[in-house]
Amino acid sequence: PETIYLKDYKPFSYTVQQVDLLFRLAANATRVISKIAFAPNPQAEDQAENRRFFLHGEGLKPISLKIDGTPVTPREVPGGIELDAPDAPFTFEAEVEIDPAANTALEGLYMSNGMYCTQCEAEGFRKITYYPDRPDVLAPFDVRIESDLPVLLSNGNPGTSGPGFAEWSDPWPKPAYLFALVAGDLIAHPDTFTTRSGNTVDLNVWVRPGDEGKCAFAMESLKKSMRWDEEVYGREYDLNTFNIVAVDDFNMGAMENKGLNIFNSSAVLASSETSTDANFERIEAIIAHEYFHNWTGNRITCRDWFQLCLKEGLTVFRDAQFTADQRSEPVKRITDVIDLRGRQFREDNGPLAHPVRPDSFVEINNFYTATIYEKGAELIGMLKRLVGDEGYAKALDLYFTRHDGEACTIEDWLTVFEEATGRDLGQFKRWYEQAGTPRLSFTESFNNGTYTLTFKQQTPPTPGQPNKDPRVIPIAVGLLNPNGDEVQPTTMLEMTEAEQSFTFDGLATKPIPSVLRGFSAPVILEHESDTQTRAFLLAHDTDPFNRWQAGRDLAQESLLTMLRDGAGPDNAYLDALLSLLRDDTQDPAFRALALGLPGQDDIAQTLADQGQTPDPQAIWEAFETLKHARAEAFQDVATRLYAQYQVTAPYSPDAEQSGARALANAAMGMINRLDGGALAQKQFDSADNMTQQLAALSALIAVGKGDAAVARFYDQWQADRLVIDKWFSVQITGARPDEAADVAQRLTQHPDFTMKNPNRFRATLGALAMHPAGFHHASGKGYALLADNLIALDPLNPQTTARMCTSFQTWRRYDADRQALIKAQLERLLATPDLSRDTTEMVSRILG
Numbered sequence: 001p002e003t004i005y006l007k008d009y010k011p012f013s014y015t016v017q018q019v020d021l022l023f024r025l026a027a028n029a030t031r032v033i034s035k036i037a038f039a040p041n042p043q044a045e046d047q048a049e050n051r052r053f054f055l056h057g058e059g060l061k062p063i064s065l066k067i068d069g070t071p072v073t074p075r076e077v078p079g080g081i082e083l084d085a086p087d088a089p090f091t092f093e094a095e096v097e098i099d100p101a102a103n104t105a106l107e108g109l110y111m112s113n114g115m116y117c118t119q120c121e122a123e124g125f126r127k128i129t130y131y132p133d134r135p136d137v138l139a140p141f142d143v144r145i146e147s148d149l150p151v152l153l154s155n156g157n158p159g160t161s162g163p164g165f166a167e168w169s170d171p172w173p174k175p176a177y178l179f180a181l182v183a184g185d186l187i188a189h190p191d192t193f194t195t196r197s198g199n200t201v202d203l204n205v206w207v208r209p210g211d212e213g214k215c216a217f218a219m220e221s222l223k224k225s226m227r228w229d230e231e232v233y234g235r236e237y238d239l240n241t242f243n244i245v246a247v248d249d250f251n252m253g254a255m256e257n258k259g260l261n262i263f264n265s266s267a268v269l270a271s272s273e274t275s276t277d278a279n280f281e282r283i284e285a286i287i288a289h290e291y292f293h294n295w296t297g298n299r300i301t302c303r304d305w306f307q308l309c310l311k312e313g314l315t316v317f318r319d320a321q322f323t324a325d326q327r328s329e330p331v332k333r334i335t336d337v338i339d340l341r342g343r344q345f346r347e348d349n350g351p352l353a354h355p356v357r358p359d360s361f362v363e364i365n366n367f368y369t370a371t372i373y374e375k376g377a378e379l380i381g382m383l384k385r386l387v388g389d390e391g392y393a394k395a396l397d398l399y400f401t402r403h404d405g406e407a408c409t410i411e412d413w414l415t416v417f418e419e420a421t422g423r424d425l426g427q428f429k430r431w432y433e434q435a436g437t438p439r440l441s442f443t444e445s446f447n448n449g450t451y452t453l454t455f456k457q458q459t460p461p462t463p464g465q466p467n468k469d470p471r472v473i474p475i476a477v478g479l480l481n482p483n484g485d486e487v488q489p490t491t492m493l494e495m496t497e498a499e500q501s502f503t504f505d506g507l508a509t510k511p512i513p514s515v516l517r518g519f520s521a522p523v524i525l526e527h528e529s530d531t532q533t534r535a536f537l538l539a540h541d542t543d544p545f546n547r548w549q550a551g552r553d554l555a556q557e558s559l560l561t562m563l564r565d566g567a568g569p570d571n572a573y574l575d576a577l578l579s580l581l582r583d584d585t586q587d588p589a590f591r592a593l594a595l596g597l598p599g600q601d602d603i604a605q606t607l608a609d610q611g612q613t614p615d616p617q618a619i620w621e622a623f624e625t626l627k628h629a630r631a632e633a634f635q636d637v638a639t640r641l642y643a644q645y646q647v648t649a650p651y652s653p654d655a656e657q658s659g660a661r662a663l664a665n666a667a668m669g670m671i672n673r674l675d676g677g678a679l680a681q682k683q684f685d686s687a688d689n690m691t692q693q694l695a696a697l698s699a700l701i702a703v704g705k706g707d708a709a710v711a712r713f714y715d716q717w718q719a720d721r722l723v724i725d726k727w728f729s730v731q732i733t734g735a736r737p738d739e740a741a742d743v744a745q746r747l748t749q750h751p752d753f754t755m756k757n758p759n760r761f762r763a764t765l766g767a768l769a770m771h772p773a774g775f776h777h778a779s780g781k782g783y784a785l786l787a788d789n790l791i792a793l794d795p796l797n798p799q800t801t802a803r804m805c806t807s808f809q810t811w812r813r814y815d816a817d818r819q820a821l822i823k824a825q826l827e828r829l830l831a832t833p834d835l836s837r838d839t840t841e842m843v844s845r846i847l848g
């Protein structure tokens, strides 16, 4: 397959003035009739000599093609067609036939439960009709849909409609990846929103009949997002209508198509009986994310797909700010960092590491990664820390005014910051260009009242990038004196060298440093610290993130010592955690987070970083031992917390109630280890919300008492796909390591298992991959099961197949036997005839 390079970017030879599309929908033979006004692109004048009229097209059956009314015969070229076109404005018309019912890849126009829908990002529009399917070609679209289905939707504002047809008009020029169409038997949950300048916008959440009772939360989240973007970023909505549609079969979480967001139903449908608190929070965040794209992504889009982080990093950053404002800022920060370390650091430290702005790719779908999204968002956070809140606000205002309606680059983005703040961001740009997670370490000294912190940074090589330059790193530091008072409030140190010292004067005693407060940069902080200092920070740090981090460090140290020396759990950790749990002045959500343990995969990565070979089974056992020791040490407090944090008020997914439930469920998890599932059974029997019911089910499975509850849960929820996804997952994630692959194998034979629904596939095989000791079972049965299923999925859905191959990305960490087993599966995958471009690229990169 061909590799595409950033350095080869050239503007398209033509501009598009207007797109008119007519869809005659039919399951196996939809006709798409297009009329597109082209003109030579003045921005591509240098190409005037050898202008190429190339249009993308994939799997299209051409019926007729015309230029200015005259039939033309195209030349077939890789990825599309080429035509001879005039050196002046002209109209291109095409009629093509496509087969949405046969489209299992879920890219382009496809069908899901009798409903037509589209997914065009990144390169799906070329499966709908011939078009310059690239994000720097923007045009207004007028769409007419002809179908007997009752609800016919597209982008923009509604136009004329009647029996069997509907017209839509989108005045905002947009790239084809933001095109959308939906047709189906759908029910609206309607509402309205009045923008701050007084425009009334019709809002709808469209769902299949039966789901109409699960839309209210998404609608509330949408209205909150619209208000928040006005208040915080000064961004107002710009059409008469905003539609959201829930679709069961969807590769991603959701899609920000202009005026017509299409969502994976898991990211919209919510009710207390069927959704957990975590589901509610995720839905609120994704609704916000897609809505915020209207400005950061749609009004200002990307010049090419190398710039994907321009819209994704910024929009993730914005949705995180929104969630922090709606809920708890420290809790949001902590959970984001857990996720960043679990997914992005894992990627950044393995064969799939790539810069936040990559410089080459084979298949762009493979770059919708934690690095582009989550590290991309971290870069925005660092920029904001470096230029300050005011500088950030000024830069964003300039960005919106200067670039509205344009397709932009990271250079454009950094330039507005440079101009708005007068700061040179040359060194900062390395964050976009160089992959890998910097290791930051420090030493301290104290002399005559002067305290010196000396930092070192170093980034290990990543594929294709052996040498790394020092980055600019904002390091938030505070100092505490030995009795716990803060003697130096948070200061932002700006590290620009490979090694650099910072001093603090006038201190009476040697302070205790609190470094990288709020996780001020996406780095691995390597610092040997004694247990006592960590326990001190867990008790006294004024920065909530670092308090949590101190607890996490203690847990990690204890686990590493158990693994290395066969020691028992560290009592200092248990004591420090116990004091925190007992402290009712502490937010329950925060205490629940402090009770969390690092991921087993994080421990494996840390061991690998230290030059050791992780043993997934031994890690699992160490976690079990530690959890058991905690359950025994915390019996009294667990019983008290469980009773104290039962919510008696009517269910609400708000931060306060979900924090209480999180802590009560964590307490239940501890009690469960000692009472053989008695309390969990009681909770399962009486639960009236999914958060309680699922926590109880998972606890019962963990102690081998889950059979009856698993059966009952299925009977209760068999008609609800999203709940049954949970039923699939929880049985696998809760299985013992030697059984996880067998449970997953058995579930792939269940009548409700289907390859064609990405959510179900992820709930089963993805759940196995997230059970490190089960997936990495020494027999290799986990690897074989995943590979079998990926081989079966690839011809149906390359995008989801390639995404799930990342489960193998850590293979070089492991012992020779496991490496050989994984390598054999990767090679078997790669040798599969007709393997997709997506999967071929992914497996090749993983093999290295």
Ligand code: DPP
Pocket: 121, 252, 253, 254, 255, 256, 289, 290, 312
């Ligand atoms: N739908 C994906 C997202 O919103 C891709 N744009 O991030």
Ligand code: ZN
Pocket: 289, 293, 311, 312, 315
């Ligand atoms: Zn996005």
